[in-house]
Amino acid sequence: MTRAEFYQLFGGGRAVIGVVHLLPLPGSPRYTGEFSSIVDRALRDARAYVEAGFNGLIVENFGDAPFYPDQVGPETVAAMAVVTYAVRAAVEVPVGVNVLRNDARAALAVATAAGGRFIRVNVHTGAMLTDQGILQGKAAETLRLRKMLS
Structure with missing residues (x-):
């Protein structure tokens, strides 16, 4: 998404x-087996943000720590x-996706399936030393997948 598209x-x-x-x-080490509680909490939080006047939302798998550095499993996607679709259907603001720690391909897949409007990629270009090791941006792959999915 360009800066102009973001502003628009x-x-x-x-x-x-x-x-x-x-x-x-x-698939996460701390998953309790109660998927409906995940959806319920996400919807509660999303509605609270919108009621507080936020302009958009981003859905993130923050509870899945410790994170895979590059690629999550299909169960996470x-x-x-499912959760992102429920959030998007419940609110009238743009909804995006970030798949931690740095899985842009999964974020694009989730956003495409759920009707998300944007994604966040922690390291899109270059590299960063993190608690998961060295994360390397994969802009070439991400942008090609985005083009293919559009």
């Missing part, structure tokens, strides 16, 4: 985007798609 999506100027931190998802 949020009506120009600056946007305040709330992060819907998901509880641990299936599936769960995030």
